[in-house]
Every structure is written in C-alpha cells, then in structure tokens.
Amino acid sequence: MEEITMINLPRGTQDILPGESEKWQYLEQKFIELCSRYNYKEIRTPIFEHTEVFQRGVGETTDIVQKEMYTFPDRGGRQLTLRPEGTASVARAYVQHKLHGQVKQPQKLFYHGPMFRYERPQAGRMRQFVQFGIEALGSADPAIDAEVIDFAMTLYQSLGLKSLRLVINTLGDHESRTAHREALINHFTPVKDELCSDCQVRLDKNPLRVLDCKRDHDHPSMETAPKILDFLTNDSRDYFERVKKYLDELEIDYVVDPNLVRGLDYYNHTAFEIMSEAEGFGAITTLSGGGRFNGLIEELDGPATPGIGFALSVERFLLALDAEGIELPVEQSLDAYIVALGEEAELKASGLMKNLRAAGLQADKDFLAKKMKAQFKAADRENAKFVLIIGDQELEKEVVLIKEMASGTQEAVPFDSIINYIKERL
C-alpha cells in the first residue's frame, strides 16, 4: 500500500474474517456440545496470570518458560504473563476457589480461548493460537484417563477426520521417575560431550527430555538408553495397564511409544498425543496432547489432587480437516432480501424488514441505493431464498411481490401475510 504508516497485525497473529470465522464458530459449537455430553463444565480464566503460575505450574526447565513466554510488568510493577497454555490457570483457579472442597468430584472442566507463545510462526504454529481443552481434577481412576482420550478422539472423528494416530506412554509416578532419572544421568554422562548443547543442559535439569531430542536422535547412546518402562513401580505399571484396558474396552486404537515425552514438567503417568497422518500435512503433525498431572495442584499450594486433561489447537484442527479435504457445513444463506425501488418504498422496506426479523427470519436489504438489477445480484450472492420486491405499484396496493429464487416463481402477497407466506415455504 502507498500508506507508509499502515499498521499490520503483529507477527504470528491472524485476523479471522467472515467466511473463515464461521468454521471457528462451528468447531467451537461442536466442542461445547461434546463437553455437555461428557458432562464437562466451562471455566473461564484470565488471559494473563502472574508469571509465577506458569513458572511453578509448567516448570522452570521447559522451553515455554525459558524462552516462549510473553511476560511484562504492569503499571503496578507486577510480573504478568500472557497464558502459554491452559492447565496451569485451571489448576490455579481450582486451588484459589477451593474447588477441591466441592461435593462433586472429580471437577470436570473445559475451556477454550487464545494462548500465547513467542515462537517463529510456521504452518500450524502461531504466536497467538486457540486451544480447546478439558481437565478432570480430583480423580486417579484410569477410567477417566481413557475418558479424556476418548473425548479427544471422538471430537476429531465426529468431524470426519480419519488419518489419526494416537500415541500413548506412561511417565510413571514420582518414585519411578526418580529411579529412571538417575539411570539416565548415569547412562548419558559418559558421552555428555558428544551431545548437543541443549542436551548437555537438559542432562542436568531434566534428563528425560534428552530422549526427546531430535538432534541427537541418532546418537548410539539413544538406542541403549534406559526406558521408563523398566523403572516403573508396580503401581505405575498397573495403572498404565488399566488405562490401556479401558482404551481397549472403548475400542480406541493406540500405539505405545516409550519415547513420548511431554514438554511440560507437570506430566506424570499417562501421556498422549494425537497426530495427523494425512498427506500434505505440514511438518508439525501433533494435533493435540495431554496427560496426567498428579502433583500440579500441590505445586500451586493446593491439597494433593490428581488430575488429567488435554488440549487441542484449533488452527491445527482446521489444517487437518483441510488436509483430508473435509468441508465444514457452514453455508450461509438469507431467508429474505428486500428489493426496494424509490424513496417511499425504501422507507416501507425498513419497516417490513424489522417485522421479518422479529419473526425470527434472517433478512437484509440494500443500503447503497443500487438499481434493481444490482439488488437482485446482491440477493443472489447472499443466497437469499426469497426476494421481496416493493415499489410504487405495490405500495399502492399494500402488497409485496415475493419471488422464490430457486424456482423463479413470483406472487403478490398482502403486507400482513408476508411472514406466514415465507414461513410456510421455508
């Protein structure tokens, strides 16, 4: 544009315009509908929190906290952060409002809204992106792990996605993880110098994540690295087995990947990811991820409370639908479009239109003083089912010509019969 000062939106954000926004509404509606069927209730938390919520909740060693947070001081000097994910906020609210004291347990909650991470944007990754998520707090029953996974798969499948891959793993309990961690440190320390710089740091802080490194993926030490499955306590192993049994009962296909490590510190026991295997999908294939986070509530100063949840990205959801060639049913149409000719007719048209709308019909008219032909074109573009024509002749007789666009048939209808006439024919 010639305007040097034209302001564009910030990198990694997007405007969702009419034509696109209907799809977002549609997905949101389907999500909320499914939440209702699974009996999850909405919780709305702020879009920013005290930075500490994420430092403690998500974990100091995570990439999110170390380099991706939008953190800023407010005018009162408080350190605030635009939420990079939803679970920590939900946990904070659960503690703050003492939801653990509610009779109803587990607390089954859902949320949807924008999240923020400072990253280089690419296909399926934005700095502001939208997540749908559910969390079940207060139950350590493997059945609810399966319920959360089932929810996620059902949501995708109900919209027609087929090329899905569910990967699950267990990260074990505290005892399992401590033993595994020690074994990992012992295993990798001798070859520490051969690992990438990130992994050298990870080895000290969170050795589990070395396993997940793409750069060192082919290092010989990876093959022989100790697996969490070998360090699971009997309880952990048993828990994982029961989760799988429930998944089998629900007829959900999955593959176990012992190297699946979630990027957030709070996860333990069940971890899972759902990926798209559709042709032509971008480099990022993860549609959603989740897992169990027993201990998170304690980390945020609440009572020991188990929890599990997952979150999906709406952006990636739409990409996956696109990759599989699925069109969402979001056709827009109008019940009635009023074509008015002349000043007096224009005036009357406004009154008639208000009546139509009051009767629950979708109605619109021209506001650019266009010629009749152009008004018809507009009506056609809007997918109007009926066009009401009013000019001097009609005004005189107190009728309107109603044309059914699909058939082309047209009739004169008295003012007071318009609504019935249209409703009978919709």
Next chain:
RNA sequence: GCGAUCGUGGUGAAGUGGUUAACACAUCGGAUUGUGGUUCCGACACGCGUGGGUUCGAUCCCCACCGGUCGCCCCA
C-alpha cells in the same frame, strides 16, 4: 534464535533497464429506464514492500531493512 524462499491492482498472476505495467477472476456501469445466476460491451495500478545505491533512465541490477511463507529447535 538459526536457515531457505518470496514480496506487482480487491484476488490469482505475466512482464521488461527506456514513451500507454499483459491476461484472468472479482467489482462497478451499460445493452435489458421494475427482476438474479447466461451472453456482449465498457471502466478499474498517479504504480510494481520500504529506504538507499548503480545508471542518462529502474518495477526489472546491487545493498540494507521490513513483511509473508516454509523448515530447524520445540510444541498445540
């Protein structure tokens, strides 16, 4: 943070160091002075991301910056 690639009208897109920047779609107007989706005719970039340089002359060459896209890392 690193790498690759691209940046021409509302959209898609051609193009050349030199007087008028193709074409298509969309839009608007007319043929049809009260009727859509077809057809025909016409209109539509004071300008080729921004700034600087080379040149008699740059949209096209060079440099920088900004921005988009894709990828790496990591993740939703």
